Amino acid sequence: MRLLVLGGTRWLGREVVSAALTAGDEVVCLARGTAATVPEGARLVVADRTAGTSAYDGLDGRFDAVIDLATHPGHVRGAVAALADRCERYLYVSSGSVYADTSRAGATVDAETLPPLAADTMGSLEEYGSAKVACEQAVLATFGAGRSLVARAGLIGGPGDASGRTTYWPWRFAHPASADGTVLVPDVPGLMTQVVDARDLATWLVESARLGRTGTVNATGDTVPLEEHLRTAREVAGHDGPLAAVPPAWLEEREVQPWAGPRSLPLWLPLPEYAGFGDRDASGARGLGLVPRPLAETLADGLAWQESVGAPAGAGLTDEEERSFLAELP
Ligand SMILES: NC(=O)c1ccc[n+]([C@@H]2O[C@H](COP(=O)([O-])OP(=O)(O)OC[C@H]3O[C@@H](n4cnc5c(N)ncnc54)[C@H](OP(=O)(O)O)[C@@H]3O)[C@@H](O)[C@H]2O)c1
Structure with a gap:
């Protein structure tokens, strides 16, 4: 296959290029090449x-x-x-952020989406979902449903996750900040997570390009309760110290942020507002052959990568923050 990747210089894009090269495809990438170049074997057209x-x-x-x-x-x-x-098929990597309602668990791709962004440029991250909707619509308007695949990716995880959202927990369990090994965790019964490994998503996209798969799907990993996700992270990190489980209200009082970023507990989201964010219906992608690897493998490989680059930067709690919060607990 002769494949054009619009991007290919960053995380998922590089995985896509690597997957295609491994399969023996000819790969041309188009990007500015600002931060990095493309994997060896692919050709970069700078634009x-x-x-x-x-x-x-x-x-x-x-x-x-x-x-x-x-x-x-x-x-x-x-x-x-x-x-x-000049291209037979168009595969667009969209996002679960396109949906208007984040609270409904199990929602399918038919759920209402945000209004499309009219502007050509996304001005801020608040416009991310609307920008992705506008991108999807541009693809479908020109290539039509018969020549396009819209992959609404859920949270992407594994080695290379610079956001730290999927690497913070195994890393924290491998490196507790407290002397007795206690780790602070959010107690949010009923909250679901859906991590798709960047490597699985990339391989599937390339295979879909080759096989001419079409449609709009939620390209997510398996639906796993947050408690089970944290248990898996503990197992891969070999953590057997105590857990200090605190409710969302306790964290909010201390201005600990949900989901991502500094002074956060990654993957924690407020309920009921975000009950659907990590619980979308992925049956369409499963029907089209997206097979997620076990979460333990994604977390273990993510931990190995995080160890190779150092503590997650700007994600989760620092050791000092963790110790000071633990000191407040009985
Ligand atoms: N992370 C998640 O959990 C998550 C969840 C859902 C969906 N997604 C989606 O997954 C994809 C992630 O892609 P990624 O990891 O490869 O990183 P990315 O930063 O989203 O990729 C953007 C690519 O476009 C290129 N680019 C940006 N501006 C350009 C310009 N003006 N002209 C030409 N090329 C330009 C960049 O390369 P240069 O800078 O070199 O030009 C880069 O290769 C995105 O579509 C994202 O929205 C991510």
Whole structure:
């Protein structure tokens, strides 16, 4: 297969390129190459997609498929216009953030989405979901449902997760901040998580490009209660110290953030508002062959990667924060 990857210089994009090269495909990437380049064996065409349709002038020949990782609607609008007659199929990596309602568990792809962003450029992260909706619509308007796959990815995890959302817990259990090994965890019964390993998502996208799979699906991992996710993280880290489980109200009083970022407990989300965020219906993706590896493998490999680069930067609690919160508990 001759594959065009719009992106390919960062995390998921590099995994996609590697998966395609492993399968023996010819891979051309288009990106600015600002932070990094593409894996060896792929060709990078340097271009800035803010230029519109002319950004694709440096590409030669036809492609069997394009896999697009963009978020700014203008990037996708330009690409579909420039590539409609040169690419057979368009695979777009969208997000579960497109949905209007984060509270409904088990929602299917038919659930209502946010209004599409009219602007070509996403101004801030608050517009992320709407920007992804606009990108999806641009793909479908030009390539149609018969020539496109829209993969609404759930939380992506594993080695390379610079956000620390899927590596903080195994890392924290491997490196408790307290002398007796106690780890502070959120007590949120009923909250679900859905982590899709970047490597599984990448392999599946490439396979889907080859097989001409079409449709709109929630490309998520298995649905796992947060308690079980934390138990798995403990197991892979070999943690057998005590747990200090605290309710959301206790964390909110101390301005500990949910989900991600500094001074947070990653993966914790407020209920009932976010009951559906990690509990989407993934039957469409399973039907199209997305097979997630066991969560333990994603967390173990993520931990090994985190050990190789050092403590998660800007994710979770620092050792000092963890110790000071634990000191408040009886
Ligand atoms: N992380 C998650 O949990 C999660 C969840 C759901 C969905 N997603 C989606 O998964 C994908 C992640 O992709 P990723 O890890 O490869 O990182 P990314 O940062 O989202 O990828 C963006 C790619 O586009 C290129 N790019 C950005 N601006 C450009 C421009 N003006 N012109 C040309 N190229 C440009 C970047 O390369 P250069 O900077 O070199 O140009 C990069 O290769 C995204 O679509 C994201 O929305 C992520």
